[in-house]
Amino acid sequence: MAELGWPTEGISYGGDYNPEQWPRHVWDDDVALMRDAGVNLVSVGIFSWGLLEPREGEYDFAWLDDLLDLLHRNGIAVDLGTPTASPPAWFYATYPESRVVTRDGTTLGFGSRGMVSPSSPAYRAAAVRVATELARRYADHPAVVLWHVHNEYGAPVGEDYSPVSVAAFRDWLRERHGSLDALNAAWGTAFWGQVYRDWEHVGAPAATASTANPAQRLDFARFTDHQLRACFRLERDAIRAHATQPITTNFMAHQSYNTDLWAWAREVDVVSDDHYLWSPDPDAHVGLALSADLTRSVARGRPWILMEHSTSAVNWQGRNVAKRPGEMHRNAFTHLGRGADGIMFFQWRASRSGAEKFHSAMLPHAGTASRVFTEVVDLGARLARVAELRGSRVHADVAVLYDWESLWAQDLEWRPSDALGFRERVRTYYERLWRDGVTVDFAHPLDDLSRYRLVVAPASYLLTAAAGENLTRYVEDGGTLLVSCFAGVVDEHDAVHEGGFGAPLRAALGVAVEEFLPLREGETCEVALDGTAVGTDTWTEHLVLDGAQVRGTYRGGPADGMPAVTRHARGSGTGWYVSTALGVDALAPVLAAVYADAGVVPPGRPEGLEVVTRRAEDADYVVVVNHRDEAVKVDVQGTELLTDAVAAGVAQVGAGDVAVFRTARDAQGGGR
The missing domain is CATH 3.20.20.80 (Glycosidases)
Incomplete structure (x- = not known):
C-alpha cells in the first residue's frame, strides 16, 4: 500500500x-x-x-x-x-x-x-x-x-x-506446479484413479458424481x-x-x-x-x-x-x-x-x-x-x-490467526463433522475475547507474532510446516499459544501431514492426535476443568500426551477419561490445546488460565460494554459503545469529545449510547 x-x-x-x-x-x-x-x-x-x-x-x-x-x-x-x-x-x-x-x-x-x-x-x-x-x-x-x-x-x-x-485454470496450474507429475503429486490423483497424462484433460472441479478432489477444489x-x-x-x-x-x-x-x-x-x-x-x-x-x-x-x-x-x-x-x-x-x-x-x-x-x-x-x-x-x-x-x-492507531496484545486458505480447505465436503466450520470457530473464540474486553488483532500464521502476549488459533485446519515452525518459535521465545481442535491437520495441498494429525504443532503443544471422535447430533459430554465442568456437544479427540500436562478431562462421550485440554511448557513459553469445540461461555475458564500464562489482564467490564483505545502521538482516545439498556459508569479521565464534559476518574455513558474520551496516555480503566 x-x-x-x-x-x-x-x-x-x-x-x-x-x-x-x-x-x-x-x-x-x-x-x-x-x-x-x-x-x-x-x-x-x-x-x-x-x-x-x-x-x-x-x-x-x-x-x-x-x-x-x-x-x-x-x-x-x-x-x-x-x-x-x-x-x-x-x-x-x-x-x-x-x-x-x-x-x-x-x-x-x-x-x-x-x-x-x-x-x-x-x-x-x-x-x-x-x-x-x-x-x-x-x-x-x-x-x-x-x-x-x-x-x-x-x-x-x-x-x-x-x-x-x-483454459485459464490450466495456464495457472502450469505456472504453479510446472509439470503434470507435480500436479498429480500435489492433488494425490492416484486416489480414485484420477491421474492426468494430458493438460487438456485437466478441468475445473465442476459438479461430479461424488465429491470432487479436495486438492483440486482448493487450487481452484x-x-x-x-x-x-x-x-x-x-x-x-x-x-x-x-x-x-x-x-x-x-x-x-x-x-x-x-x-x-x-x-x-x-x-x-x-x-x-x-x-x-x-x-x-x-x-x-x-x-x-x-x-x-x-x-x-x-x-x-x-x-x-x-x-x-x-x-x-x-x-x-x-x-x-x-x-x-x-x-x-x-x-x-x-x-x-x-x-x-x-x-x-x-x-x-x-x-x-x-x-x-x-x-x-x-x-x-x-x-x-x-x-x-x-x-x-x-x-x-x-x-x-x-x-x-x-x-490514530489501535494497539493489541492478543492476535487471532486467520487464513483464507484454511477457510477454503476446511469448509469443503467430507470433513469429519459438518458442524465444525471455520467461521463458527473464529466467531466463538473472538466473542469470548470480546466479552472479556480484550482488544485483538488478526494475523496470518506466517506473520511475525513476537509482539503479542497471546496468539489464538481457532481454525487452523490447514497449516503449513513453515507456519508450524513459526508458531513453535513463537512459543519457545516466550509467547502463549492457544490452539483449538482440528488444527494442523493438512498441508497446503489438503494432504494429511506426515506424522499424522496436528504434526506441525506437536512440538509447540506437546500432544499428538490419534483419532477424531466427533459426537452424534444431540449427544453431549463434559470437560472437567480445574474444579469446574463445562459442556460440549460437537467434537472430541483422542489425544496422546507428548510432554503436555492435562488441564481438562472428558467426562462421558467417546473420549471419556481422556485429556481434553492440555498445557505444554516449551522454551520460555506455553502452548495450550483445546481438543473440543467449546462454546463462548464454556471457554471462559479456559481463557482465564491462558490469560494468566500470557500476562493478559482482562479489564472486567460489564457485559455489553465495548471499550477500545486508539493511540496518537500525544494522547489516547477511548471509544465507548454501550450496548446495554441501562447507563454504565466508565473509569476514565479526560475530556469527552462529543459533549466537552470532563471526566475526573468516572464518567457515565447513557443506555445504548456512545462516547469518546481524549485522555493522557494510559489514564483509563474499566467500567462498572
Whole structure:
C-alpha cells in the first residue's frame, strides 16, 4: 500500500450516491441535504457502465461532468468508481463467451448485478478501456480524491466454470506446479484413479458424481482469488497511468469467501470494507466488531474506510430487521473505535425501483422528517466533533490467526463433522475475547507474532510446516499459544501431514492426535476443568500426551477419561490445546488460565460494554459503545469529545449510547 494522503479533512462521512436514478433537479436537493448532514465524501459511478458507455467505444460523460462539478462547488469530495462490477447489456450480447458458468453448468446472463468471467480477455479489455477513459478525464478534477475500482470482488460471482475459465485454470496450474507429475503429486490423483497424462484433460472441479478432489477444489479457490485480483490490478494500473489519487476497492472482511484479503490489502492504497449485520444473530454487533478488527489487521494497523454499511434494514436476508434507535450510531462508533477513519453507507437516497428499493438509506423513503435521517444528521455532527481521532492507531496484545486458505480447505465436503466450520470457530473464540474486553488483532500464521502476549488459533485446519515452525518459535521465545481442535491437520495441498494429525504443532503443544471422535447430533459430554465442568456437544479427540500436562478431562462421550485440554511448557513459553469445540461461555475458564500464562489482564467490564483505545502521538482516545439498556459508569479521565464534559476518574455513558474520551496516555480503566 502506498503512503498517500487521507481523502478528506477529518473523518470521511457519506455513502454511495446514485443520482442517475433521479431527475436533475433532485441532485440540487440532495447536495443541500448532504451539507446539512455533514457529508464530505460520496462514492459515484459504481454501477454506471451502461450510462457511461451506452454503446461499445462510445462514451457519455456529460452527466458525470455536471455531477462532479456540482459536488465540488458544495465542498463534497468524490470517491470515483469504475463501473466494471455490472457490465452493460451490449457487453453480454457482444461477448456471450464471457458469461459465467456455475459449478452445476448454469450459464448466468444479464439482468442483475455481478461481473462476467474474470478470466475473459474481452471483459478485461473492456474494463481497462472504461477505467482508462475515466482516469484520463477526471484525474485532475478537484472533486476526485479517491478511486474506487469495481465493487465487492467475488460477490455475488466468484468461481466461474466457463470454457474460458477452464483454459485459464490450466495456464495457472502450469505456472504453479510446472509439470503434470507435480500436479498429480500435489492433488494425490492416484486416489480414485484420477491421474492426468494430458493438460487438456485437466478441468475445473465442476459438479461430479461424488465429491470432487479436495486438492483440486482448493487450487481452484486459489485460482479464483488470483483471477479476481488480476482484474483489479489491470484497472488499478490503468488509473495509475493518469491519476495520482489513492486507489481502493471494497472488501467484505469476515463475510468474504473468494478473496484472500492478506494478499489483496497489499494491492490497494487504502483498505476499505463493507459490513452488514446478519439479522438472525442477536449479537450481530459482535460480528461487526470482528469484521472491523479483521479489516484493520489486513490493513496492517493503518486507518481504513468503512465503505458501506446500512442505516437500518437491508433487503437481501430472509427477515430484514430494522435497526433500533441509536443502533446505527453504535455500529458506526464500533468501526471508528477499531480503526476506521471513514464511515460510509449504502446508499445516500433510497431507490424507488430495482432490487434494492427496500434497502435502507441515509435519506429514506420517509424523507427528512424520519428518525433515520435525523440520526444521519446527528451522526455527521458527532463525527465532526471527533475529527482529531483521524490517523490514530489501535494497539493489541492478543492476535487471532486467520487464513483464507484454511477457510477454503476446511469448509469443503467430507470433513469429519459438518458442524465444525471455520467461521463458527473464529466467531466463538473472538466473542469470548470480546466479552472479556480484550482488544485483538488478526494475523496470518506466517506473520511475525513476537509482539503479542497471546496468539489464538481457532481454525487452523490447514497449516503449513513453515507456519508450524513459526508458531513453535513463537512459543519457545516466550509467547502463549492457544490452539483449538482440528488444527494442523493438512498441508497446503489438503494432504494429511506426515506424522499424522496436528504434526506441525506437536512440538509447540506437546500432544499428538490419534483419532477424531466427533459426537452424534444431540449427544453431549463434559470437560472437567480445574474444579469446574463445562459442556460440549460437537467434537472430541483422542489425544496422546507428548510432554503436555492435562488441564481438562472428558467426562462421558467417546473420549471419556481422556485429556481434553492440555498445557505444554516449551522454551520460555506455553502452548495450550483445546481438543473440543467449546462454546463462548464454556471457554471462559479456559481463557482465564491462558490469560494468566500470557500476562493478559482482562479489564472486567460489564457485559455489553465495548471499550477500545486508539493511540496518537500525544494522547489516547477511548471509544465507548454501550450496548446495554441501562447507563454504565466508565473509569476514565479526560475530556469527552462529543459533549466537552470532563471526566475526573468516572464518567457515565447513557443506555445504548456512545462516547469518546481524549485522555493522557494510559489514564483509563474499566467500567462498572
